[in-house]
Amino acid sequence: MILDSKIPEGPLADKWENHRFSSKLVNPANKRKFKIIVVGSGLAGGSAAATLGELGYNVDCFCYQDTPRRAHSIAAQGGINGAKNYQNDGDSIHRLFYDTIKGGDFRSRESNVHRLAQNSVNIIDQCVAQGVPFAREYGGLLANRSFGGAQVSRTFYARGQTGQQLLLGAYSALSRQIATGQVKMHVRQEMLDLIVVDGHAKGIITRNLATGEMKVWTADAVLLCTGGYGNVYYLSTNAIGCNVTANFRAYRRGAGFANPCFTQIHPTCIPVAGDHQSKLTLMSESLRNDGRVWVPKNAEDAGKAPSEIPEDARDYYLERKYPSFGNLAPRDISSRSAKEACDEGRGVGPGGRGVYLDFEDSINRLGENVISERYGNLFEMYERITGENAYQRPMRIYPAIHYTMGGLWVDYNLMSTIPGCFVLGEANFSDHGANRLGASALMQGLSDGYFVLPYTIGNYLTTISPGGIDPEGAAARETLESVKERVGQMVSAKGKRSSRSYHKELGNIMWEYAGMARSEKGLNKAIGEIQDLRDDFNKNLLVTGHGEELNMELERSGRVRDFLDFGELLCRDALTRNESCGGHFREEYQTADGEATRNDEDFSHAAVWEYKGDGETPTRHKEDLEFENVKLAVRSYK
Amino acid sequence: MKLFLKVWKQEGPEDEGHFESHVLDGVSEDSSFLEMLDQLNEQLLGEGKEPIAFDHDCREGICGTCSLNINGYAHGLENSTTTCQLHMRKFEDGDSITVEPFRAKAFPVVKDLVVNRSAFDKIIQAGGFITVRTGSAPDGNAMPVPKENADLAMDAAQCIGCGACVASCKNASAMLFTSAKAGHLNMLPQGQAEKDSRVLNMVAAMDEAGFGNCRNYGECSAACPKDISLDYIAKLNRDYAKAKIKKVFS
Numbered sequence: 078m079i080l081d082s083k084i085p086e087g088p089l090a091d092k093w094e095n096h097r098f099s100s101k102l103v104n105p106a107n108k109r110k111f112k113i114i115v116v117g118s119g120l121a122g123g124s125a126a127a128t129l130g131e132l133g134y135n136v137d138c139f140c141y142q143d144t145p146r147r148a149h150s151i152a153a154q155g156g157i158n159g160a161k162n163y164q165n166d167g168d169s170i171h172r173l174f175y176d177t178i179k180g181g182d183f184r185s186r187e188s189n190v191h192r193l194a195q196n197s198v199n200i201i202d203q204c205v206a207q208g209v210p211f212a213r214e215y216g217g218l219l220a221n222r223s224f225g226g227a228q229v230s231r232t233f234y235a236r237g238q239t240g241q242q243l244l245l246g247a248y249s250a251l252s253r254q255i256a257t258g259q260v261k262m263h264v265r266q267e268m269l270d271l272i273v274v275d276g277h278a279k280g281i282i283t284r285n286l287a288t289g290e291m292k293v294w295t296a297d298a299v300l301l302c303t304g305g306y307g308n309v310y311y312l313s314t315n316a317i318g319c320n321v322t323a324n325f326r327a328y329r330r331g332a333g334f335a336n337p338c339f340t341q342i343h344p345t346c347i348p349v350a351g352d353h354q355s356k357l358t359l360m361s362e363s364l365r366n367d368g369r370v371w372v373p374k375n376a377e378d379a380g381k382a383p384s385e386i387p388e389d390a391r392d393y394y395l396e397r398k399y400p401s402f403g404n405l406a407p408r409d410i411s412s413r414s415a416k417e418a419c420d421e422g423r424g425v426g427p428g429g430r431g432v433y434l435d436f437e438d439s440i441n442r443l444g445e446n447v448i449s450e451r452y453g454n455l456f457e458m459y460e461r462i463t464g465e466n467a468y469q470r471p472m473r474i475y476p477a478i479h480y481t482m483g484g485l486w487v488d489y490n491l492m493s494t495i496p497g498c499f500v501l502g503e504a505n506f507s508d509h510g511a512n513r514l515g516a517s518a519l520m521q522g523l524s525d526g527y528f529v530l531p532y533t534i535g536n537y538l539t540t541i542s543p544g545g546i547d548p549e550g551a552a553a554r555e556t557l558e559s560v561k562e563r564v565g566q567m568v569s570a571k572g573k574r575s576s577r578s579y580h581k582e583l584g585n586i587m588w589e590y591a592g593m594a595r596s597e598k599g600l601n602k603a604i605g606e607i608q609d610l611r612d613d614f615n616k617n618l619l620v621t622g623h624g625e626e627l628n629m630e631l632e633r634s635g636r637v638r639d640f641l642d643f644g645e646l647l648c649r650d651a652l653t654r655n656e657s658c659g660g661h662f663r664e665e666y667q668t669a670d671g672e673a674t675r676n677d678e679d680f681s682h683a684a685v686w687e688y689k690g691d692g693e694t695p696t697r698h699k700e701d702l703e704f705e706n707v708k709l710a711v712r713s714y715k
Numbered sequence: 716m717k718l719f720l721k722v723w724k725q726e727g728p729e730d731e732g733h734f735e736s737h738v739l740d741g742v743s744e745d746s747s748f749l750e751m752l753d754q755l756n757e758q759l760l761g762e763g764k765e766p767i768a769f770d771h772d773c774r775e776g777i778c779g780t781c782s783l784n785i786n787g788y789a790h791g792l793e794n795s796t797t798t799c800q801l802h803m804r805k806f807e808d809g810d811s812i813t814v815e816p817f818r819a820k821a822f823p824v825v826k827d828l829v830v831n832r833s834a835f836d837k838i839i840q841a842g843g844f845i846t847v848r849t850g851s852a853p854d855g856n857a858m859p860v861p862k863e864n865a866d867l868a869m870d871a872a873q874c875i876g877c878g879a880c881v882a883s884c885k886n887a888s889a890m891l892f893t894s895a896k897a898g899h900l901n902m903l904p905q906g907q908a909e910k911d912s913r914v915l916n917m918v919a920a921m922d923e924a925g926f927g928n929c930r931n932y933g934e935c936s937a938a939c940p941k942d943i944s945l946d947y948i949a950k951l952n953r954d955y956a957k958a959k960i961k962k963v964f965s
């Protein structure tokens with residue numbers, strides 16, 4: 078596997094400009110001849126499909142939901158970063174670049190991150206022009222707030238529904254292209270395989286989730302914009318349908334999978350309430366602007382009502398440990414601190430797995446109406462789920478799996494190791510290193526879709542001739558048959574256990590051994606347990622109904638099957654990264670006071686996994702990361 | 716909690732459909748309505764029966780995928796709440812609960828509780844956008860928007876496209892949905908250029924998709940999980956009348 082990152086020459090700030098200039102252009106008459114498949118209609122896929130349609134390409138766009146407007150991007154709450162410096166507080170493209178590189182614990186590519194910071198400015202303009210109703214100040218100008226890991230105020234937001242509004246913006250642009258016929262939208266379709274011919278991506282196989290029909294779609298290039306794999310942990314803040322299937326199938330066809338162990342745990346989620354739990358709900362990190370995190374100083378107080386714990390018996394542990402960032406310390410650090418506090422028996426709420434996020438001071442300082450204006454919908458959501466009123470009693474929060482930095486490896490053009498297969502948004506590994514800063518995923522999805530791929534795809538298309546492959550040809554047929562066989566096996570599975578029960582069990586293994594803290598011993602144990610669970614799945618799975626209909630058990634079984642394989646890969650990656658960095662915390666690598674110890678000497682690289690066949694150990698490759706513009710430093714938020 | 720459930724079962728679009736009764740015990744009051752249905756489905760699987768199909772995805776009240784008519788109310792009786800956010804503590808031990816799909820001519824049943832709401836997408840495709848090519852936008856602060864207007868636009872833009880408004884209207888009208896989207900864009904300076912064509916085209920698409928007429932019953936807004944106000948319908952009617960007159964005289 079060759080990992081040529083294709084980073085352009087020149088000084089950092091000029092790389093993107095140089096690259097755009099030297100990128101090959103596809104002339105307008107030829108664009109009409111190319112057909113492009115976009116899998117996914119979230120911020121990445123929606124923006125890419127709309128823009129490619131505008132440019133004159135023929136686009137087929139797919140999503141598993143019943144309409145593109147429901148992609149998981151819709152759930153993002155807090156905001157999107159943009160280096161506009163509208164607040165005149167010292168922000169700049171370089172500062173956003175630096176914060177993102179540092180936030181990622183120096184495990185991302187400088188060139189990509191800088192490009193992202195540059196594009197952030199255009200994204201805000203684009204979205205405003207589309208009618209995204211961002212929050213405004215009284216003078217009518219755009220409002221900003223600050224987010225974890227940053228000391229400037231550069232986050233744009235639309236109440237607590239930023240992702241929804243950005244996605245509806247992209248969806249409206251997409252709808253316009255659907256109306257012109259330039260983009261054909263295929264809903265309730267799940268991609269189950271990638272068609273690769275002579276090493277190039279030439280199409281996909283989908284299953285129509287409403288009718289069960291399986292079909293070949295051919296194209297000149299395939300864009301995977303299929304989101305993250307957080308649901309390998311069963312409980313996460315992701316939507317129930319989020320899956321790794323599209324990416325994992327591409328991996329099995331030759332796409333390198335980079336840094337699968339880089340997963341993000343979000344510090345502010347509503348704690349688990351019981352065994353019925355099917356997902357966890359995020360309380361936007363923006364709450365940490367006005368809320369103070371604490372637990373009782375003494376474990377004996379953990380069972381008391383918060384109002385009975387006096388001020389001097391409370392430990393505002395983030396403020397204590399990280400005075401300059403305080404409650405806005407980055408996600409990985411905040412999450413681990415919460416776990417430590419609960420491990421010490423100082424956690425609150427059911428099972429002792431929770432910490433308080435307290436708004437009393439802010440309410441006294443600003444008034445309840447200001448807090449309600451800022452976070453009203455979040456407080457309501459909290460009350461609906463827990464039955465508690467957070468204006469009167471501090472919220473209980475606990476970390477949960479939220480985002481996945483790892484993903485398919487891509488070069489500077491966003492192309493995977495399979496020529497013609499591009500990967501955008503959360504599905505790729507490119508910009509966030511070992512930890513993502515808040516409000517940066519929305520930015521990355523839209524940067525990839527609106528402003529990067531539409532340029533860089535030309536570098537590939539100009540090397541091939543349009544026309545794709547014969548949908549009836551051998552390659553397409555073989556891929557289709559292999560999918561039919563796989564689905565057929567599951568349909569006929571008449572064992573005893575439901576796919577959900579396997580998913581839950583897998584999630585428990587992952588959370589226990591590959592969650593907030595990992596160790597060699599634990600990871601080895603996890604790999605063994607996952608292999609056993611997979612064997613059992615293959616023997617004892619129960620699927621009812623048949624394949625030629627809407628069959629949600631069958632859908633889930635397919636996803637869980639891929640999660641079982643993928644979970645093992647994730648653990649393997651965590652096991653071979655002998656350092657702690659960002660969201661990846663290995664217990665063996667920490668300082669005496671529990672801070673993560675990075676190993677730049679040996680691990681300043683992206684680990685890229687190559688599939689070698691079922692039952693074979695995949696090969697670990699490396700893309701070394703060169704830092705020419707920032708000095709590798711110990712990430713300190715003290 | 717122990718519940719007595721009457722749930723709609725329908726093999727496919729052509730099937731007539733019927734209710735089936737189930738008894739479900741040991742439901743936690745902290746679980747959501749959909750988690751209760753998950754539990755029922757696991758129970759059915761255990762009995763070797765086919766689970767009940769229902770739509771859902773985010774399970775946090777924002778994607779608009781979940782639907783369900785619960786005891787005759789779209790998304791259940793609790794105000795401002797989607798089915799996925801409805802929690803079982805709002806019910807009593809021993810309750811009987813009837814669960815049906817959203818019913819409307821323009822939303823045909825796919826299976827069991829799953830319906831096809833793609834008619835909404837058609838309305839948006841007809842004009843629910845501002846025509847701006849990628850890369851052609853002016854600076855974000857070039858056009859200030861009074862906070863009040865931005866807030867009103869946001870109030871409308873919150874619509875999640877769930878279709879509860881349609882399902883709760885006697886005429887299965889889509890006016891609340893359409894007026895929310897049109898209202899959001901028409902309230903912003905960026906949306907002015909296409910305002911007239913937007914309302915004319917969206918309303919035409921709405922009629923074509925088979926939604927009924929609006930008779931101002933107001934059930935839509937009462938059922939809406941995002942509290943979209945009836946004011947937007949009034950505004951759409953005004954904008955429509957103006958656009959129509961302009962069209963006649965042009």
Ligand SMILES: Cc1cc2nc3c(=O)[nH]c(=O)nc-3n(C[C@H](O)[C@H](O)[C@H](O)COP(=O)(O)OP(=O)(O)OC[C@H]3O[C@@H](n4cnc5c(N)ncnc54)[C@H](O)[C@@H]3O)c2cc1C
Nearest residue numbers: 117118119120121141150155156268304502503516518519
């Ligand atoms: C609760 C929550 C809050 C968040 N808040 C923020 C925030 O405030 N700021 C921020 O920057 N980021 C936030 N994030 C992260 C951010 O929302 C996501 O990373 C981002 O939206 C991902 O966009 P995407 O386009 O890559 O993928 P998605 O939006 O997940 O879209 C994936 C698309 O792929 C399709 N798809 C997936 N698999 C298949 C398949 N096999 N076949 C066919 N189609 C498929 C889906 O249908 C969907 O259309 C948040 C995330 C969560 C979970």
Ligand code: SF4
Nearest residue numbers: 874875877878880939
């Ligand atoms: S107006 Fe309300 S009820 Fe109707 S689709 Fe929108 S959110 Fe749902």
Ligand code: FES
Nearest residue numbers: 772774779781799
């Ligand atoms: S499942 Fe997303 S709104 Fe209910």
